[in-house]
Amino acid sequence: MRVLLTGGAGFIGSHIALLLLERGFDVIILDSFVNSSSIVINRIKTFLQNKDLKSKFEYIKGDIRDKNILDNIFIKSIKECKPIDTVIHLAGLKSVSDSLTNPLHYWDVNVRGTLNLLLSMKEYECYSLVFSSSATIYGLSDSVPMSEDHKILPINPYGQTKVAIENMFYDLFNSNIKLWKICSLRYFNPVGAHSSGLIGEDPVGIPNNLFPFLTQVAIGRQKILKVFGDDWDTKDGSGVRDYIHIIDLADGHLASIDYLNSNDSCLEFINLGSGHGYSVFQIIRQFELTTGRKIPFSIQGRRDGDVAKCYADISKAKKLLGWTPKRSLEQICLDGWNWQIKNPNGYC
Ligand code: NAD
Ligand code: UD1
Numbered sequence: 001m002r003v004l005l006t007g008g009a010g011f012i013g014s015h016i017a018l019l020l021l022e023r024g025f026d027v028i029i030l031d032s033f034v035n036s037s038s039i040v041i042n043r044i045k046t047f048l049q050n051k052d053l054k055s056k057f058e059y060i061k062g063d064i065r066d067k068n069i070l071d072n073i074f075i076k077s078i079k080e081c082k083p084i085d086t087v088i089h090l091a092g093l094k095s096v097s098d099s100l101t102n103p104l105h106y107w108d109v110n111v112r113g114t115l116n117l118l119l120s121m122k123e124y125e126c127y128s129l130v131f132s133s134s135a136t137i138y139g140l141s142d143s144v145p146m147s148e149d150h151k152i153l154p155i156n157p158y159g160q161t162k163v164a165i166e167n168m169f170y171d172l173f174n175s176n177i178k179l180w181k182i183c184s185l186r187y188f189n190p191v192g193a194h195s196s197g198l199i200g201e202d203p204v205g206i207p208n209n210l211f212p213f214l215t216q217v218a219i220g221r222q223k224i225l226k227v228f229g230d231d232w233d234t235k236d237g238s239g240v241r242d243y244i245h246i247i248d249l250a251d252g253h254l255a256s257i258d259y260l261n262s263n264d265s266c267l268e269f270i271n272l273g274s275g276h277g278y279s280v281f282q283i284i285r286q287f288e289l290t291t292g293r294k295i296p297f298s299i300q301g302r303r304d305g306d307v308a309k310c311y312a313d314i315s316k317a318k319k320l321l322g323w324t325p326k327r328s329l330e331q332i333c334l335d336g337w338n339w340q341i342k343n344p345n346g347y348c
Helices: 011-022 039-051 067-079 096-101 103-123 157-173 210-219 246-261 280-291 315-321 329-342
Strands: 002-006 026-031 057-061 086-089 128-134 181-187 189-191 225-228 243-245 266-272 297-300
Touching: 002 011, 011 026, 011 039, 011 246, 026 067, 039 057, 067 103, 086 103, 086 246, 096 103, 096 157, 103 128, 103 157, 128 157, 128 246, 157 181, 157 266, 181 246, 189 210, 189 246, 210 225, 210 280, 210 329, 225 280, 243 246, 243 329, 246 266, 246 315, 266 315, 280 329
Parallel strands: 002 026, 002 086, 026 057, 086 128, 128 181, 181 266, 189 243, 225 297
Antiparallel strands: none
């Protein structure tokens, strides 16, 4: 089976790529490298050399807003008699704060880019899609755990673009072409790294998210972790989130492909999280315990747009996909730290 993986050089995509290749899929990565490094591709190739899988992998530098590039990928694969069976679509922009500054850019890349992709898929009769949506579409509510029928209430342009894309899926699914098979996966907080330490999360600039900030404090790239509020209505006053090991998350994509292959026309919105909520203080404590590193922190005011608690009800993913996350918070800390010490300055 051949998979087109857009955004495959990014944090989540690179981990999905390794899993797909390990399980025998042919993989084409399409990425513009706007938020990733081409070194990722070399790391994937290193991994493949070790496993003798090189011929199954190719990558193309390009933008999903360029329809010619997309069309050419589909045409070439048809000519090679190895048409693309499924697209895993991750390419897009993901910073909440950037989206507030540059909303049109987010609509252009995320929504127009996805529209382009869907047009090419339709044209070349590839109807099977796994998409990266986000728990951010559930907005400010902190009634937990959140199931898929939780109210959709995005509070920033980034979230709005994910909702707009999900709405496109509704329209496609309800059209008279009963061929589309789509899993829209709503991720909670993917963290950690591949256990090899070859690939991991390497945000550009100062990390916005807790986990990469924490590992950068541990390695000395950041001085001190700011804890955004200790007065939330949670067990210890700090914010509670659903941290899922990146490999468990990647596994959810393979389970989704299996699901799409064994079903006719379908559209499913599915939460991918660990199903557990951990507070910021719990994360700090577990990281210190696992790695033996002390994390200096200071308590700050609450961050705009934060909620007290957000974690997933994952019963749908378990039932529909037969998927269940297997890796503990300790494993997350071990693998995340292994990546950070092997790559103290990220990909460079
Ligand atoms: P990432 O930025 O590491 O990866 C996205 C990749 O897409 C990057 O390699 C980037 O270069 C590429 N890209 C961006 N715009 C492109 C374009 N126009 N054409 C081609 N490639 C382009 O982010 P990630 O964390 O791996 O996230 C992947 C997807 O998952 C995103 O769509 C994101 O919105 C979604 N998501 C991420 C999280 C998270 O916490 N990381 C949570 C929920 C949803
Ligand atoms: C954030 C985004 C969300 C996005 C998600 C994944 C905001 C308001 N929300 O979610 O839309 O889908 O990232 O990219 O930006 N924290 C600290 N100190 C830090 C960083 C975070 O205390 O330096 C706390 C936060 O207040 C929160 C928890 O750690 O309680 C997790 O934060 P983060 O990793 O940014 O994830 P989300 O808040 O879930």
